[in-house]
Amino acid sequence: MSYQVLARKWRPKTFDSLVGQDAVVRALTHALDANRLHHAYLLTGTRGVGKTTIARILAKALNCEQGVSSSPCGVCSACQQIDAGRFVDYIEMDAASNRGVDEMVQLLEQAAFMPSVGRYKVYMIDEVHQLTAHAFNAMLKTLEEPPAHVKFILATTDPQKILVTVLSRCLQFNLRQVSPMQLTSHLSTVLAGEGIQTDAKALELIARAAGGSVRDALSLLDQAIAHGAGVVQADQVSQMLGTSNLSRMLSMLDALIAGDVSSIREQTHQMASAALSFESALDDLARLAVALQLMQFDVAEGAQEFSSLAEDDAAQLSRLACQCSRPYAQLIYQVVTRARADLRLAPDPAHGFLMAMLRLLTVHPGHGAVAQPMPVVASSVATSVTSAQSAAQKTSAKMDEPAMSHKIPSAHSAPAAQTATSTFEPTDWPQLVDELGLKGMARELAQHSACRSLADGEVVLNLPATHRQLLMPASEQRLAQALTDKFGVQTRVRFDVVEQVGVTAAVLKKEAAEERMNNAVAAIESDPVVQELIDVFDAKLIDGSIRPLVG
Ligand SMILES: [Zn+2]
The missing domain is CATH 3.40.50.300 (P-loop containing nucleotide triphosphate hydrolases)
Known part of the structure; x- marks a missing residue:
């Protein structure tokens, strides 16, 4: 027949x-x-x-x-x-x-x-x-x-x-365009009827490529069956369509947010050798940025935007939504849509794509500062920059070439696992908090406190009355334990709730984040594309507040 x-x-x-x-x-x-x-x-x-x-x-x-x-x-x-x-x-x-x-x-x-x-x-x-x-x-x-x-x-x-x-x-x-979800389910019915094996991602790819047309979806399915010699799998479908698949772009997004430059390069090379379309890859990244941003406002909204996303992919996206700031999600969208338009100007699509990814690393508030010579700010916030550096050194260990970290001048080089209390002054508290590796509420508590005194066995902290609710036995205990581990001496923490605390890690962190953004902006000021991105943030450079670091 x-x-x-x-x-x-x-x-x-x-x-x-x-x-x-x-x-x-x-x-x-x-x-x-x-x-x-x-x-x-x-x-x-x-x-x-x-x-x-x-x-x-x-x-x-x-x-x-x-x-x-x-x-x-x-x-x-x-x-x-x-x-x-x-x-x-x-x-x-x-x-x-x-x-x-x-x-x-x-x-x-x-x-x-x-x-x-x-x-x-x-x-x-x-x-x-x-x-x-x-x-x-x-x-x-x-x-x-x-x-x-x-x-x-x-x-x-x-x-x-x-x-x-x-x-x-x-x-x-x-008549409405048929939604990718409806198409996916229809395709799956058809394949079950034909006794052909498939995976959900393959069908999702076909459904999306069909642009709401049942007939086109089925024609693509015909091709996929012929192409895959009787089975329909995501890899082979994405090769057939010449598109990247969403999972791939999710791991690209992951690498971006983690600042993992070698993974980005590696993945770009793989895409080039699989002859995948960089245009559609950028489209996918833009779509993911939309879903990511929606998830930051409301997880369900974001998940709906990608209703056809496989469960583990949706979970990954939601995790990334927590790790990435809202402005950065905006930036991703801006950079990738612009890069798509500029792709024809690139020496070749792979390099155009790679450069767009590197641009996103460059402007990332967390990684950008590491990748460039460090501009330094007026002395009032100098401490915040140094603490930002040591934080950045740690978080981006993966993207650091070994030589790179030596180039970064830092007043406080990362201390050994255990350090005596004598090496710290109360004013070092913000940096100390960074080094404690605390999480969750304990971290909040430490960041919103200022240090009044610091001696072997006891640390006295001032907590502003506005943050009294952070004072919970479990958090206090975790903080005490972290300090004990740090100093190698059993350390007790005492809190005084006060009206005014002075500079806390939380305040410095906020300033540092703003500063890092400014630094990144300054370093790439000559780039007209990025210049336009600055508009999105309404960021301003304050004259004289930034000058390059000597040494
Ligand atoms: Zn009849």
Whole structure:
């Protein structure tokens, strides 16, 4: 038996099995069952969303030998002939094809005659806006005084071009693009019916590439089956489509946020050798940035944006949403959409892509400062910059070339695991907090406190009254333990709740973050693309507050 293309084999034969057009199906079903039928329908919608399929089901519903109903039997000779495309009273015409004008006019003029075998003569005219003037007039004549035995189903991808004289005589239905989720589920039904193995990501890729068209999705599936010699898998589908897949871009995003430059380079090389499209990779990154940002406001919203995302991918995205700042999510979107436009200017797409990723590393508030010669600020915030440096040194150990960290001048080089209290002054508290490696509430508590005294065995901290709620036994205990580990001496922590505490790690951290952003901005000021990004942040450089570090 010869191979039948899936789109034809799986063309829905009943309203129930139609994919993604619930509103239209409900209206038509209701009209059929209540026997309140209009004589002309206009179906609008992009290619492959089901216009012809609906017309055929409607023709069966009207002509089924079992009587007019929303569920034609499918087995009588009328139903079967309509399915097979050879029912004399169901006339399908495509105004965009080059079928002879005369023939069309003739077919339309025959509308006046009674049907030969059926109850109704049903005309399906696809791309009706392209009818020739002559054929159009022939149709209009019938539309104006429709005989009871004639039904028109007009379809178009371009409703703007339909004359108002036609629009006013038709009941219009707008067919929606089928959502990726609906497509994925339909494809999975089809593959199960065909007994072909697949994975969810492969179907998601096809569904997205199909752009809301069931027919296109099934044609792509046909190709994927042929390409994969009977199995449909994500790798091979993404190769066939020449697209990157979302998981790949998720791990790119992961590397970006972690500042892992070697992973970024490695992944870019892999994409180039797999001949994946860097354009679609940037598209995917932009989409992910949207979902990422949405997740930062509301996890469910972000997940919905990518309803077809596999569960583990969604979990990864939500984790990344916590690790990345809201402005940085904006930056990712800005840089990748701009890079996509600039791709044609790049020496080659791979380098254009890589450079966009490096640009994102450069402007990352956490990594940017490390990657460039360190500009230093006026003395009042000098401490914050040094503590930022030591923090950056730690977090970006992965992206550091060994030589790189030596270039960074730092007043406090990272201390050994255990350090005596004598090496610290109360003013070193913010830096000390950074080195303690605390998490969660304990970290909050430490960051919002200022150190009053620091001696072997006891650390006295001032906590502002505004942050009194941070004072919880578990957090105090974890902080005490971390200090004990740090100093190698059993250390107790005592808190005084006060009105004014002076400079805390939290305040410095906030300043440092702003400073790091400014530093990054200054270092890349000459880049016109980044210049535009600055606008997004409304960042300002304060004259004289920044000068390059000597040494
Ligand atoms: Zn029937």
